[in-house]
Amino acid sequence: MSRQDEFANALMALDAPCPVGLFSSNGADPASRFTVYRNNVHSSLINALATGYPVTLQLVGDAFFRAMAGLYVQAFPPGSPLINEYGNDFADFIQGFAPAASVPYLADVARLERLRVKAYHAADALSLDQQAVITALQQQSTLGELRLQLHPCVATLDSAYAVVGLWAAHQTGESLATLNPLHAQSALVLRNGLEVKVFAVDSGSVAFINSLNNDWSMEMALAYALDAAAEFDLHQCLALLIGHGAITHLHTEQKVST
Amino acid sequence: MMTLSSPHPTSQTQAPGLPRRAGLGLKNEHFTEVLKTLPDVGFFEVHAENYMVAGGPFHHYLGLIREQYPLSLHGVGLSIGGEGPLNREHLARLAMLIERYQPHSFSEHLAWSSHGPVFLNDLLPLAYDHEILNRVCEHIDQVQTALKRPMLLENPSTYLQFHSSTLDETVFISEVIRRTGCGLLLDVNNVYVSCINHQRDPMGYIDALPLHAVGEIHLAGFAEDTDSLGDRLLIDDHGAPIDNAVWHLYQQVLERTGPVATLIERDNQVPAFSVLHAEARQADRHLMAVDS
Numbered sequence: 100m101s102r103q104d105e106f107a108n109a110l111m112a113l114d115a116p117c118p119v120g121l122f123s124s125n126g127a128d129p130a131s132r133f134t135v136y137r138n139n140v141h142s143s144l145i146n147a148l149a150t151g152y153p154v155t156l157q158l159v160g161d162a163f164f165r166a167m168a169g170l171y172v173q174a175f176p177p178g179s180p181l182i183n184e185y186g187n188d189f190a191d192f193i194q195g196f197a198p199a200a201s202v203p204y205l206a207d208v209a210r211l212e213r214l215r216v217k218a219y220h221a222a223d224a225l226s227l228d229q230q231a232v233i234t235a236l237q238q239q240s241t242l243g244e245l246r247l248q249l250h251p252c253v254a255t256l257d258s259a260y261a262v263v264g265l266w267a268a269h270q271t272g273e274s275l276a277t278l279n280p281l282h283a284q285s286a287l288v289l290r291n292g293l294e295v296k297v298f299a300v301d302s303g304s305v306a307f308i309n310s311l312n313n314d315w316s317m318e319m320a321l322a323y324a325l326d327a328a329a330e331f332d333l334h335q336c337l338a339l340l341i342g343h344g345a346i347t348h349l350h351t352e353q354k355v356s357t
Numbered sequence: 358m359m360t361l362s363s364p365h366p367t368s369q370t371q372a373p374g375l376p377r378r379a380g381l382g383l384k385n386e387h388f389t390e391v392l393k394t395l396p397d398v399g400f401f402e403v404h405a406e407n408y409m410v411a412g413g414p415f416h417h418y419l420g421l422i423r424e425q426y427p428l429s430l431h432g433v434g435l436s437i438g439g440e441g442p443l444n445r446e447h448l449a450r451l452a453m454l455i456e457r458y459q460p461h462s463f464s465e466h467l468a469w470s471s472h473g474p475v476f477l478n479d480l481l482p483l484a485y486d487h488e489i490l491n492r493v494c495e496h497i498d499q500v501q502t503a504l505k506r507p508m509l510l511e512n513p514s515t516y517l518q519f520h521s522s523t524l525d526e527t528v529f530i531s532e533v534i535r536r537t538g539c540g541l542l543l544d545v546n547n548v549y550v551s552c553i554n555h556q557r558d559p560m561g562y563i564d565a566l567p568l569h570a571v572g573e574i575h576l577a578g579f580a581e582d583t584d585s586l587g588d589r590l591l592i593d594d595h596g597a598p599i600d601n602a603v604w605h606l607y608q609q610v611l612e613r614t615g616p617v618a619t620l621i622e623r624d625n626q627v628p629a630f631s632v633l634h635a636e637a638r639q640a641d642r643h644l645m646a647v648d649s
Contacts, residue, residue: 102484103439103440121519131584136482136517139479147478179447182476183406219413223411
């Protein structure tokens with residue numbers, strides 16, 4: 100084992116002994132100083148997760164969150180120097196983390212928070228002018244010929260819990276007393292200009308947006324949306340997307356090249 | 358193999374145009390205030406890794422701030438002291454950022470932070486011997502070739518030493534600078550932290566470095582702990598105002614180097630912009646005093 104192998108292994112394993120070959124010039128036990136490095140590694144990564152998942156943290160409290168995040172850090176240390184991306188799968192870990200089972204919506208709130216971070220840093224793209232989109236839509240005899248391309252920031256989440264309500268209540272300091280967390284909710288996350296926004300939408304809208312993101316035509320997207328929710332309101336969903344600059348391209352191709 | 362083996366003139370190591378003034382680390386919580394008030398700050402410095410994102414507000418604001426201020430790009434994830442090869446993907450991302458923002462300076466650390474596939478998110482210490490010296494020089498050659506510019510290398514803050522070290526840290530750094538032509542980012546706080554932790558004289562350490570190669574100075578605050586003997590153990594946490602002892606050391610450095618671009622670093626417990634700006638003004642007063 101190389102020196103850095105040994106050092107790195109001892110950093111990650113909290114109960115590992117201090118690596119050999121180290122000393123302090125004042126004669127102090129090197130373990131008491133090695134601890135500084137180990138604390139730096141673990142606390143900086145736990146802090147990165149706390150920064151990225153503020154509502155998840157508030158839902159379980161600081162001590163619980165840090166203990167849970169600490170176990171995640173040990174099991175899944177970062178694989179890249181891009182700490183912005185660290186913890187992309189933290190929600191999956193939370194989902195399987197038995198002590199958090201009493202907060203069944205915790206993983207979905209974490210998923211929503213990660214979508215917000217991703218939307219914040221998503222690629223830039225020019226949105227189509229709102230009026231131009233409306234005019235183009237009005238000029239089409241059938242919507243089926245149209246294809247819409249959405250901004251790279253646009254993402255959705257289907258949840259069995261009131262994920263948007265739970266998240267929103269923590270932004271305003273609103274009481275959770277009146278909120279039924281077991282009310283299923285879907286979320287639309289996007290960045291409008293420089294601001295990330297979260298909307299509660301129906302499952303039809305999620306199916307519609309995901310179909311557009313999978314490069315389906317409007318006609319097919321509408322069919323999937325109606326299949327997901329018979330009450331899907333195309334006009335309302337398009338108004339939301341147009342109003343928040345979520346449409347970047349609009350084609351009227353008959354044939355689709357895939 | 359090393360491609361550079363002879364000493365290089367200082368002109369190459371002084372970043373072009375990085376003003377001999379005080380600069381500040383740019384924090385995202387201060388983006389809009391900086392743009393609105395355009396404070397009199399010599400330059401801004403950013404951590405390169407924070408801007409390795411596709412788009413959004415970080416690039417929006419950095420682009421606007423770059424139009425108004427000189428920029429220093431400071432890497433924290435390249436792991437120049439790592440046993441393994443440099444991460445080429447990461448190097449390519451750095452090259453792209455440099456192409457996009459044309460910073461006046463690029464700097465990285467004499468430390469390692471990645472091991473195998475794992476990124477440890479800390480600046481970890483190196484043993485100093487000839488084999489490691491060769492490896493660090495090869496890595497710096499590779500960085501300077503890929504980025505098409507000389508870099509500045511920052512002296513570390515450390516808490517431990519290695520029995521296997523055969524070279525003094527200052528000798529190691531001097532040799533890296535001589536062989537690769539890179540410049541020195543003299544972190545005066547790191548000097549103070551390491552020297553207290555290893556019972557060295559900070560000015561003796563500084564005088565053993567090639568001060569002609571200093572392209573930038575860092576100033577920051579530290580946290581204080583104790584080791585198993587109850588002795589002071591200083592921790593470089595960038596979470597406090599600059600200590601008086603570090604200001605004093607800075608003044609002594611400037612008397613030797615003359616004015617050098619000086620960054621006030623604060624990465625934790627970030628205070629209001631005005632608090633950081635006051636520290637920058639204090640550094641500017643030191644710089645003006647040695648210039649006259």
